[in-house]
Amino acid sequence: MVSIGTISLNDKYIQSFVEKDELTALQDFVESAHKKIHEGTGAGADYLGWLNWPSTMDDAEVSRIEETALKLSKDVDVLIVIGIGGSYLGAKAVQDLLSPAFGRTGLEVVYAGQHISGRYLEELLAYIEGKKVAVNVISKSGTTTEPAIAFRKLKAWMYEAYGEQEAASRIIVTTDESAGALRKTADEAGYVSFVIPGDIGGRYSVLTPVGLLPLAAAGVDIRQLLSGAKQAEADLISTNLEENAAYAYAAYRQVLNARGYSTEVMASFEPAMAGMNEWWKQLFGESEGKQGKGIFPASVIYSTDLHSLGQYLQNGRRMLFETMVSFTEDQQQSQIPFDEEDGDGLNYLVDKTLHEVNQQALNATAMAHHDGGVPILQLEIPKLDAHHTGYLLYFFMKACAMSAYLSGVNPFDQPGVEQYKQNMFQLLGKPGYEK
């Protein structure tokens, strides 16, 4: 159990799969990789801006984001956030985790430009008919095909609905400080704009204006989110694997990878974590899946998927390990009511809360899968709120940088993402790509 700091790594269900000295054998490499991260001596060192971001972000910029969000919540019915990849997954993940499952506390925030579905976009246009709408378009270059198409369609709709001047007042741009097509457009049209720091890549950008503006609009307390990340930045500094749960998580991943556990299943017992699982898949999959290497990232929501992929986890091919995430505090105290007839046989649970039953489902599953041959890592988070979510985001980013460096790859590039684009430009006859 590595439990210094806020998130604990419980490794009791991994001991029978690895030897004690396998982890300690990585200690030197961890120290070397730590230097790459903190001294910028490794590949991709131009993209380390996320490392000290929580403690150094300009407070005035946080206030400007909050003021912009407050103004939006007064002026509009729906905020459409246009972005893909790192300009989409982070905000969506945190919004899904911290907003109520039904209804909402902030402005209605929806997404576009995260794919090329004409059906989705036409249904969105039908939905916003007659509503007061604003757009936050997020793109470093402004020329990425998916968000550019969505922005064109929505801009045309807004110019038609509101006229040029009012439409411009309803468009907020998040892009590079000085370069790129979107910066040029924003400056010319006088759109309100925010900056994507040049030294922070998409999948590490959730705590910048990329994530913060949509989240503030959706009613998330972004100062709490940042305070949690700042706490993580301070906590996760030791190179000692017994004192840094993020590094221990990274090191265990590589120990398991070397033993042939080629797929990691991120498992949460809280359904609102589904979006976080997608964000985590981009972070680790894009950082590590290169040069023929990398742990394949998959995810499940339990107990839902215990009645689905659970069968495979218990008895299928043994190339999987699981990382179980849980929130330990019982924040709802939701009781199971007594029933006179007890037809369902649940009266033995009436002195328990759903949280207690859910926690025992977790313990039961960890035991069962362990006994079935699946190594289990458990990340235990005290509470589900904005502060701890910020902590968790930073925890995973730091663990990912460490894990990728340990596996010998650059944690910050994504060379393979270009290939389908080149083919697509050629098939579509984009000027300069005809053959």
Place this chain on the structure above:
Amino acid sequence: MVSIGTISLNDKYIQSFVEKDELTALQDFVESAHKKIHEGTGAGADYLGWLNWPSTMDDAEVSRIEETALKLSKDVDVLIVIGIGGSYLGAKAVQDLLSPAFGRTGLEVVYAGQHISGRYLEELLAYIEGKKVAVNVISKSGTTTEPAIAFRKLKAWMYEAYGEQEAASRIIVTTDESAGALRKTADEAGYVSFVIPGDIGGRYSVLTPVGLLPLAAAGVDIRQLLSGAKQAEADLISTNLEENAAYAYAAYRQVLNARGYSTEVMASFEPAMAGMNEWWKQLFGESEGKQGKGIFPASVIYSTDLHSLGQYLQNGRRMLFETMVSFTEDQQQSQIPFDEEDGDGLNYLVDKTLHEVNQQALNATAMAHHDGGVPILQLEIPKLDAHHTGYLLYFFMKACAMSAYLSGVNPFDQPGVEQYKQNMFQLLGKPGYEK
């Protein structure tokens, strides 16, 4: 290309990974497995009720489902469907695929009992306050922990809100014809009820009242859904691998599995397929993941995940194959508008629709991933509507039965699902499980 029937299997991006005779070598086994399916000579033969279900379902029962849904749509604001596993994933999948991405055409249908999150359930209870609510509880036994807890809480809420008599009129039960706790409760309390056929397992039950009632309530044309499945039942009958795309899909899966492609990534370029991917994961994962065997089922939505897991697919560890699903007809004709300034450089696309761009993204991705070392199967469906969805559901069920028999396992049991339950009952002190 195997293109007899409605769904075509395009195998051009698999030819460089397998030899022609690898597929034909399975022809005899396919005929033997076909007998197991059609003559009931294999393991799990008691659960073949799904095979002829589309052509034999009682028409009067379809009408009764439609009438019940119509009555609900007049009487209530929200229908809460309580179920887990096969009593949840099918209805959710088809609802997500066929309902608009924003707004809705039918009654509001939401889900409960698919996990043990107290937060989710308390937020649902807050959401329905003051609304007119009905419940459809779906469980063969009535004692599965997750739905039983949700039903208890919602029943208590309804008895409080409406009184005993009216609450009873708002509860619809879908359960076994004669056995189990829920059947007993339904008969005693006089709930309207529907039957889960005894010879159809959960993951094969979407076309029975399990899926049909929630879907009819949500505004899905269930007669079209059934007509598509009936067409598939008639089409997918040949044992010749060149004439049966479902069997060819199953056989290719096992050829790839034998070559060490241990993970299948189901990829769709239509975001509304996300729920169908989850249904597919249960179908194949639970049917095949046993005895240390099975292809691990994962999924992506493109082009969203081309900016996430796309990097891994292109350059990561080579143990993956991909199955790409696409709908070929352009049903929206959504145009990309001209822009005088062309800052985003998209004017070369103004004579194209989003569907055309999306289809070229698919072609571009298939080429790129193929060239990166990933075998690609492509399932081409003419149109996205209820008829073709019914066809697709049956296509996958028949392919799954074939694939599981080819790999030597029982397609219809799920022995591993019990193990976490046993542990959980013991940890919770359920009478009879104390130690």
